[in-house]
Amino acid sequence: MAQAIQGIQQGASGSTKFRVPFLDLQAQFAAIRAETLSSVERVLETQHFILGSEVKALEADVSRLVECQFAIGCASGSDALLLALMALEIGPGDEVITTPFTFIATAGSVARLGARPVFVDINPDDFNLDPQKIEEVITSRTRAILPVHLFGQPADMDAILEIAEASNLTVIEDAAQSIGARWKGKAVGSFGRIGCFSFFPSKNLGGAGDGGMVTTNDPVLADRLRVLRVHGSRSKYQYELVGINSRLDELQAAILRVKFPHLEKWTSLRERNADRYRSIFRQFKLNDVVRLPSVRPGGEHVYNQFTIRTPQRDKIREYMRQQGIATEVYYPRPLHLQEAFAYLEYESGDFPEAERASDEVMALPIFAELTEDQQQHVVSAIATFFER
Numbered sequence: 242m243a244q245a246i247q248g249i250q251q252g253a254s255g256s257t258k259f260r261v262p263f264l265d266l267q268a269q270f271a272a273i274r275a276e277t278l279s280s281v282e283r284v285l286e287t288q289h290f291i292l293g294s295e296v297k298a299l300e301a302d303v304s305r306l307v308e309c310q311f312a313i314g315c316a317s318g319s320d321a322l323l324l325a326l327m328a329l330e331i332g333p334g335d336e337v338i339t340t341p342f343t344f345i346a347t348a349g350s351v352a353r354l355g356a357r358p359v360f361v362d363i364n365p366d367d368f369n370l371d372p373q374k375i376e377e378v379i380t381s382r383t384r385a386i387l388p389v390h391l392f393g394q395p396a397d398m399d400a401i402l403e404i405a406e407a408s409n410l411t412v413i414e415d416a417a418q419s420i421g422a423r424w425k426g427k428a429v430g431s432f433g434r435i436g437c438f439s440f441f442p443s444k445n446l447g448g449a450g451d452g453g454m455v456t457t458n459d460p461v462l463a464d465r466l467r468v469l470r471v472h473g474s475r476s477k478y479q480y481e482l483v484g485i486n487s488r489l490d491e492l493q494a495a496i497l498r499v500k501f502p503h504l505e506k507w508t509s510l511r512e513r514n515a516d517r518y519r520s521i522f523r524q525f526k527l528n529d530v531v532r533l534p535s536v537r538p539g540g541e542h543v544y545n546q547f548t549i550r551t552p553q554r555d556k557i558r559e560y561m562r563q564q565g566i567a568t569e570v571y572y573p574r575p576l577h578l579q580e581a582f583a584y585l586e587y588e589s590g591d592f593p594e595a596e597r598a599s600d601e602v603m604a605l606p607i608f609a610e611l612t613e614d615q616q617q618h619v620v621s622a623i624a625t626f627f628e629r
């Protein structure tokens with residue numbers, strides 16, 4: 242085992258000099274290896290894999306963090322969204338207002354239930370749904386607003402809740418990228434009727450596979466969510482609703498519980514890395530050349546992604562790739578222009594800010610273990626690109 246740990250550390254340090262990975266999950270694992278292995282072993286010893294004490298304990302952890310009375314584990318962030326919409330009985334004939342600049346699951350969950358995703362454009366400063374554009378698309382069919390706290394930054398929840406209240410709409414939060422983020426001191430996932438979280442490995446709290454959770458303060462909804470995740474059954478072989486099979490595994494919950502106590506520290510390291518990028522970009526006098534992420538006053542950004550913008554995005558990425566620096570594009574094509582949503586009959590030009598963002602955004606490595614040297618390497622490559 243000692244050798245294996247050394248191997249990982251060597252691998253990580255041997256690669257820091259010239260290569261900057263986008264995300265280094267092996268570095269994270271090296272720090273929690275023994276604890277993770279023993280908690281996996283603990284579950285294997287019990288052979289209790291479905292909805293046991295590990296899931297219960299993680300639900301309690303998340304409910305405390307999100308300051309919601311109830312947290313219900315499920316199989317993925319996508320299923321968290323699906324279960325939320327099912328619990329609210331959203332289906333054919335209903336419309337749900339959301340952003341086109343997000344991961345497919347946000348609008349996909351709406352469409353899968355036969356409801357219609359209705360997009361509104363984003364605010365180019367924070368990439369989140371622009372509340373000023375919501376009212377003009379509200380119809381008699383609108384049931385809910387589904388904001389996404391994209392990249393780790395809370396959407397403007399004051400404005401969204403005000404509109405929802407005035408029009409009697411439900412708010413469901415897609416907080417898949419934002420666990421622990423706060424808007425005016427209050428945790429995301431606690432503003433709407435239901436909050437949706439993901440434990441996909443690349444999220445700030447990531448499992449060893451898929452996992453998700455929903456949060457709510459409504460006991461009736463919490464009960465329905467619990468029933469829906471086990472085929473609509475409360476007692477064995479009695480089905481009061483048509484549900485799905487969407488449970489968080491005990492093994493995943495056990496691994497996530499090892500990581501959970503580290504989340505706050507890892508988040509502050511992401512914040513430190515973001516601050517460091519800002520000062521390195523200033524040193525290189527690149528602040529006017531590329532646009533760094535802006536933080537909306539009142540919000541706390543947990544930096545699942547550090548997304549910069551430049552019209553030269555594709556050329557820079559290619560140059561950085563040649564320098565051994567990995568970057569990603571979230572998202573290269575907005576949802577209203579995806580083939581899967583062609584039936585919604587949106588056109589290019591309908592959401593100019595989302596479309597421009599798709600052409601210009603680029604996410605830089607921001608994971609907790611990233612070193613200052615690596616960040617210098619990232620920014621100096623961008624500087625060199627512009628000097629050439």
Ligand SMILES: *Cc1c(COP(=O)(O)O)cnc(C)c1O
Nearest residue numbers: 317318319344346417418439441
């Ligand atoms: C990751 C993500 C999801 C889906 O989560 P999975 O666990 O991958 O199913 C939904 N919405 C957003 C914004 C996400 O980033």
